[in-house]
Amino acid sequence: MKEASDLGGWELKNTFDGREAKFIQKIVTDISLKLHLTNCSIDDKLVGMETRVKNVISSLEMDSEDDVQTVGIWGMGGAGKTTLARAVFDHISIWFEGNSFVENVRECSKGSLSGLRKLQKQVLKDVLNDQSIHVTSISDGINKMKKTMPGRKVLIVLDDVDDIDQLEALAGELSWFKPGSRIIITTRDKQVLIAQGVDVDNIYNISLLSREEAICLFSRHAFRSAKMGRYPGTPKNNTTGENIKKLEISYDGLENDHKEIFLDVACMLKGEPKDKAIKILEGCGFHAQIGLEVLEQKSLINILDYGTLSMHDHLEEMGRNIVRRLHPDEPNRHSRLWVKKEIEEILINDLGTKATRSMNLMYPGIHPAIVMKSLRKMKELRLLCVFDGNKTWEIDEGVEYLPNSLRSLNWSGYALSCLPQTFQANNLVNLEMPWSYISQLWEGGERKVLEKLRFVDLFSSKLRTFDLGMTRNLETFEYVGVSIHQNSLAMLELIVEPLGICPLHPNSNLPKFKHQCKYGEVLPLAGGNIEKLISFGLCACTNLESFSASICGLQHLTALTLEGCIPEVPKDLWKLESLEQLTLSMKEINHLPDNICMLKHLKYLDLKSCWLLEQLPMDLGGLQCLEELHLTDCISLQDIPNNICKLKFLKKLHLPYCIQVEKLPEELGRLECLKLLDIEAQVSSCSILKSITNFKKSELPKLKFLKVSGSKVGNFNLGLITYVRGAIFETCNDIYAK
Incomplete structure (x- = not known):
């Protein structure tokens, strides 16, 4: 009873301006919706569907009736867009005054205006429950929608849309619909959703099955069991003729040049860096930058985190079949x-x-x-x-x-x-x-x-x-x-490193120039167009005692890497006004000069393995453009300064093995752009982060990935991870989740 008395709830005076009838209706609707979502079962043959349904429903913001929400479900052919949309429709359709699920919009409207007119008629009949409705033309259908739709809260699913004209005829303006209405659009072409004005945050990129889900599905069909038992391995892809036909729909709609680019990726360039592939394809006479963007929007390729070209195995097989069948x-x-x-x-x-x-x-x-x-x-x-x-x-x-x-x-x-x-x-x-x-x-x-x-x-x-x-x-x-x-160093990155050391540069898309030298060797930098150098690195040159002051005068330098080279940070580093990426991985560094915070364009700061570093600059908030901060293995670091909360563009914060840090700043929740928070210790005796502040749900709204492992976390608010896609807690034996 005491716990119940402490629970929060709605107050009549603060809800619907005290109107009791609407207040009661809100309570009944909310509870009924929760019960319906709990009781409404999903076909157990649809592996992984429940999570995806909940994600889409979350995007629809069912609790809000102040406006009309449009959500897009985007992905490659055969990925399950229609199945997902149907499952969502079945879950929530009972809470609308009218609903319509319009299948095969692309196929039904292809090559004929009468097809769109028939679809308009279907929507009107479904929503109004009136079979006598007639639509004489597309404009007539639009006028009828404008007149009748604003009177009722509706749910409309437009499945397999591939042209903006289809949306203009079926859901042209949000003003056509009563507040509280929801529109769901499935498509293979992201550009259609963007052209319709769908908010990027409301475009759900349907994810393919994870490895575990795929194995579960395979087990069900191969062994008639949902249990995996012994690991059955990964079955070889076998794209059936029906699947090939579905996948080729997007390919058939491409321009000839874009088809050629797709086939080159499928047969040769899969796995290559995007920037490199663009230059190669441009050398073949293609407008590759635009072409790859079109392929990505149509879900025919995707770009991995490291900027490499990727493609689903079925699409790769389809492309190769196209080449062979001629x-x-x-x-x-x-x-x-x-x-x-x-x-x-x-x-x-x-x-x-x-x-x-x-x-x-x-x-x-x-x-x-x-x-x-x-x-x-x-x-x-x-x-x-x-x-x-x-x-x-x-x-x-x-x-x-x-x-x-x-x-x-x-x-x-x-x-x-x-x-x-x-x-x-x-x-x-x-x-x-x-x-x-x-x-x-x-x-x-x-x-x-x-x-x-x-x-x-x-x-x-x-x-x-x-x-x-x-x-x-x-x-x-x-x-x-x-x-x-040494006569042409213009626009090249120079990385001086000893044999056997090959560090991964933080931005693999930057131009690179690698020279492996003996320990202590000094590479002459005189001559050529050295003033145009855009990236410079010294890695594990342990005999180097100082860093050339002339480097700090390179106005075009955007990336600087110093790993295990010199005992202190150059004092004139702040003069590198164009610097966007800075890696200072040096065990001997015990402090950073405050003027480092004058690097107004710095986006990436890597201080990993600075073992002796005890404090960060007090004016850390001066790095106005910083998006990523690595403090991995800063084992002497005592705390994270409060002014880190001023980094309004910070997206990623890495704190693994910062074993002296016991708590995070209380106002960390002000980092509205933070997407990744990595707190990893793997040292059972350390006392890192005894608590994580009780953030409000409105704080850290973009946090998607959270990793807490090997720490002494004792107090954690699960409200923080409401929208987190990946949360990992490992060996946190003392954790208590509020």
């Missing part, structure tokens, strides 16, 4: 080749043709001379990838050949000492020859101007000299032990 029994006529057995047969029998645009050959069992001989017939080859396993071959000079049409050449373990003399490489955008025997680009040190070359990877090759003057537009260069001509 000439199913003649692989030499395919535009793209990736099946090893077929490729080797083509090469051995010299069946290459102009039809081939790209080829991916892994671990060939044939001599490179045979490969090059057949390449002479592939005059239009744009993308070539060969992984040769670093074998030693001897080859006659006369057969060396690579087509000048190549935009991307990736030949790991290339067995020759140089590129073919006839290969001009004037179209080449990407050159990758790691672990190769190449010692010079062309025999005799011949110098060719490679204006289009942007990316070079000669990691662990035999190359010992490289003239950057040949490649004035170079953006990325990776290698070991190559001498560099």
Whole structure:
């Protein structure tokens, strides 16, 4: 009884202006809705559907009747958008005065205005429960909706929309509907939702099954059991003809160039960094930036957190089926080749043709001379990838050949000492020859101007000299032990590091230039266009005693990495006015200069492994643009200053192993943009964070990921994680959740 008396509730005087009838109606509706959601069962065959239904209903804000809410469900064909929309509809439709579920909007309205008119008629009949309604034209249907819809609270689902005209005819304006109404739109094309004005936060990107859910579904069908029992592994994807037909709907609606880009991703570029793929595709004559955006909006590709191109396995299989089915029994006529057995047969029998645009050959069992001989017939080859396993071959000079049409050449373990003399490489955008025997680009040190070359990877090759003057537009260069001509360092990142150390730069999209040197070696930075350097790094150069003051005068520098190099932070660091990313991972640092907070454009600050650092600058809030702060392994850090709450754009805060920190700032909840909070100790004896402040539900509204492990957390408000997608509590034995 005492606990019940302490519970909060609604007060009549503060609800509906004291109107008792509406107050009672609100209570009845709220309780009934909760009971309905509890009792309404979801088909147990639909693995993972319950969570997704709750997420969509949460977005609909059913408690609010002040306005009309529109929610979009977006995802690839076959991902379950219609099934999810139907489940949500079944759950909540009873709480509306009228409802309509309009299936197959795209199919029903395709190529005919009468199709849209019929759909308008369906909506009016369903909502008004009047079968005698007639719609003579689209404009007539719109007028009837404007007149009749505002009188009742409705739920309308528009399923499989692919054109803004469909929405304008069926739900053109929110003003058509009575406040409290809800509109749900499913689509494969995100741009349709954006054009309709759907708020980005109300676009639900339907997630595919997690690994655990997929295994559960597999177990149910394979073993007639929902229990996983022994781990059954991951079944091989088998895209049926019906699924292929569904997936191809989005592909068929693409422009020709966008279709070509999709097929290149499916057959060759999946897993490549987006920026790199854009340059390669642009070299092929495509408007790749726009093309990849279109593919992403239509759920045909996705971009991973690290900026790499990705694609669902079914879509990859669909793309490859499209390539193969034009000439199913003649692989030499395919535009793209990736099946090893077929490729080797083509090469051995010299069946290459102009039809081939790209080829991916892994671990060939044939001599490179045979490969090059057949390449002479592939005059239009744009993308070539060969992984040769670093074998030693001897080859006659006369057969060396690579087509000048190549935009991307990736030949790991290339067995020759140089590129073919006839290969001009004037179209080449990407050159990758790691672990190769190449010692010079062309025999005799011949110098060719490679204006289009942007990316070079000669990691662990035999190359010992490289003239950057040949490649004035170079953006990325990776290698070991190559001498560099200091005449063209413009727009390159310089990372000086000892052999064996290869740190991951915080922004993998930045141009990179790696040079591995011996401990204490000083790389000369004089000459060239050093003033245009945009990124610089020193990693594990332990003999270096000081940091050149001239670096602090580089006005274009946007990224600086100092890892295990010098004992103190340069005092003039604040002069780097353009700096956006700063990594100071040095165990010897015991303090940071206060003027570091004058870096007004800094977005990323990494202080991991600064073991001796006891305090952060008192004016930390001066970093107005900071979005990500890493304090991992700052084992001497005593506390987090309150002024961290001034970082209004902070999205990620990492505090693993800050074992001296016992509490977070009381006003941390003011960080309205915070999406990730990582508090990890994994040290059972530490006393890190004995409590997490009782945040209000209105605080930290964007927090999506929370990790608390190995800490002595003793007091935690679960209200904090109302909207958190991933919350992990590990070995927090003393936790007490309020």
